[in-house]
Amino acid sequence: MKKIYIMIMALAMTFILNGCASPDYSQYYKLSPEHLQVRQVQTRIYETNDEEQLLTASTHVLQDLGYIVEKTDFDLGFLTCYKDREAIEADQVVGRFLVALLAGVDIGNDVAQRIKVTLVISSIKDNPNKKVVRVSFVRAVTNTHNVTRYELILEPAIYQDFFNKLSQSVFLTAEKI
Known part of the structure; x- marks a missing residue:
């Protein structure tokens, strides 16, 4: 009886001590091979030292595209906004019907989507007359x-359409047109 008690205690201690082991988080910090390509698509550099003007122009462009501004922080160079849209697609409805008919399972289909935009403006350390705009x-x-x-929309x-419109807006604002 005493041996069984000792074995149960040893097994319990093994589980307890195993739970205290530090997990390996290194896998969470690995970037995918296409990460650099995504960042290049999301980022542009503008020749200006006026971060507030760039953020204002970005806000106007996104509002013109139908987005609703959630938060803007001029001190941080930060902007978030969103746009709600329907997500119903005809091919998805047909596919749902066929799966329900053949398998008797309702897989559901998309009905609504919210597109969220996050924009951050930062300075280049060596050149204060250039600003980096990154949008996702x-x-x-x-x-x-x-x-x-x-x-993530890739x-x-x-992104090209947004940055083209932003460049036009920055130019028009700089020329006071």
């Missing part, structure tokens, strides 16, 4: 089962 677009898609998934055309 993220979709939060909700389906008929009220399950939400998040996707389509270069969206």
